[in-house]
Amino acid sequence: MKVAVKVNGTERAGDVEPRVLxxxxxxxxxxxxxxxxxxxxxxxxxxxxxxxxxxxxxxTVLAVQAAGRSIATVEGLAQGANLSPIQVGFHEEHGLxxxxxxxxxxxxxxALLDRNPNPTEDEIRWAISGNICRCTGYMNIVxxxxxxxxxxxxxxxxxxxxxxxxxxxx
Amino acid sequence: xxxxxxxxxxxxxxxxxxxxLKERGDEAKVMAGGQSLIPLLKLxxxxxxxxxxxxxxxxxNGIKHDNGHVSIGALARHVDIERSKELATSAPMLxxxxxxxxxxxxxxxxxxxxxxxxADPAGDWGSVILAFDAEIVAVxxxxxxxxxxxxxxxxxxxxxxxxxxxxxxVRIPVAKALAGGAYLKLERRVGDFATVAVAVQVxxxxxxxxxxxxxxxxxxxxxxxxxxxERHLQGKEPTDEVIAQAARLAAEAAEPxxxxxxxxxxxxxxxxxxxxxxxxxATGRAREAK
Numbered sequence: 001m002k003v004a005v006k007v008n009g010t011e012r013a014g015d016v017e018p019r020v021l022x023x024x025x026x027x028x029x030x031x032x033x034x035x036x037x038x039x040x041x042x043x044x045x046x047x048x049x050x051x052x053x054x055x056x057x058x059x060t061v062l063a064v065q066a067a068g069r070s071i072a073t074v075e076g077l078a079q080g081a082n083l084s085p086i087q088v089g090f091h092e093e094h095g096l097x098x099x100x101x102x103x104x105x106x107x108x109x110x111a112l113l114d115r116n117p118n119p120t121e122d123e124i125r126w127a128i129s130g131n132i133c134r135c136t137g138y139m140n141i142v143x144x145x146x147x148x149x150x151x152x153x154x155x156x157x158x159x160x161x162x163x164x165x166x167x168x169x170x
Numbered sequence: 171x172x173x174x175x176x177x178x179x180x181x182x183x184x185x186x187x188x189x190x191l192k193e194r195g196d197e198a199k200v201m202a203g204g205q206s207l208i209p210l211l212k213l214x215x216x217x218x219x220x221x222x223x224x225x226x227x228x229x230x231n232g233i234k235h236d237n238g239h240v241s242i243g244a245l246a247r248h249v250d251i252e253r254s255k256e257l258a259t260s261a262p263m264l265x266x267x268x269x270x271x272x273x274x275x276x277x278x279x280x281x282x283x284x285x286x287x288x289a290d291p292a293g294d295w296g297s298v299i300l301a302f303d304a305e306i307v308a309v310x311x312x313x314x315x316x317x318x319x320x321x322x323x324x325x326x327x328x329x330x331x332x333x334x335x336x337x338x339x340v341r342i343p344v345a346k347a348l349a350g351g352a353y354l355k356l357e358r359r360v361g362d363f364a365t366v367a368v369a370v371q372v373x374x375x376x377x378x379x380x381x382x383x384x385x386x387x388x389x390x391x392x393x394x395x396x397x398x399x400e401r402h403l404q405g406k407e408p409t410d411e412v413i414a415q416a417a418r419l420a421a422e423a424a425e426p427x428x429x430x431x432x433x434x435x436x437x438x439x440x441x442x443x444x445x446x447x448x449x450x451x452a453t454g455r456a457r458e459a460k
Contacts, residue, residue, distance in 0.1 A: 020172070054249075062208065
């Protein structure tokens, strides 16, 4: 079957059997190997991608189910050489050890901050409860998401301050 | 892991889905979010010839209050229930239970109706709809029928649905009286199946219990309705003694098996303790309800 999806803002298409999983479609057909396969049984969240902005386990979605939808993978987080706030957070707070869960954690974190820009620690832990870090590095993952939340808030505040300063100078 | 090969049809309307099921229902599985079905397909525990995807059928994702019921449409996801303002007022026990389903990522795709039709004895929604005495609306080209929750579950992964039928909605009766509920679940970690879970829903009339519903998860071949315990509560004031006796009766209704999560005796006792706690918080909430 022909499947057309938008991946990280770009229209992509492939010809797949209905039984092909979204994670395999991304990795094998589209050569986007940043999305990892961990447990392959819907338990670990290593394969997390965003469909229309919501985190889901791509090992438990058929590629045909994603037809016509917008998918975000880890490859789409950075804008050229500029890391996204969540990537900066994971870098600054060392939110990874082996790195295997990291793409999924960053996408779940991104979706959380899109919905709730200023989450409490409990809300962060709740949001990532479907993503398992087998190194058990949760402390720094939580800090990384908090770092990203603060950076996003600062980035949103900066233009306002500039505007306020400009208005004050008139 | 790959599922075995199957044909795939994305139904464009309810009529389209029903006509596909009329023709090929015997060899087909209906899929909404796929969060129960796809794992089964991958493990090849089920090998349908055809998967009918109903996700593109319009206007089936609603959560609507009408005529003394809340209707949960076939495409309403766990996350929609978790965040529903309507349910937070009219049937808050559903919101409480939704937060215990699998994990947040699965809740973004899985549906209540899909989970009910999957009929896993360890499924959470089965107990919830048994506690509410909900109705399941099944349609086929031959017409529409309403099935009581307690008649719907017929064994592990087995329901009263016919091959050419699909469920369009589950209807939850909303009490006119003071009502309250609770969902209690013991799980080893987020996303694990329940060791034991219990759904309790009560309605009060004055100081007395007008109606009590109790559903049990993961302690038998299907979700169990603890009818003896419900009957014991009916018409009585919910004193500690009455609640303790109802909890014992509910534990007797449980038929758990020993597994990695605990012994049968342990699980039965968890049922007793959870029903006791659940009834106390449900009656407390019913008194506060407006």
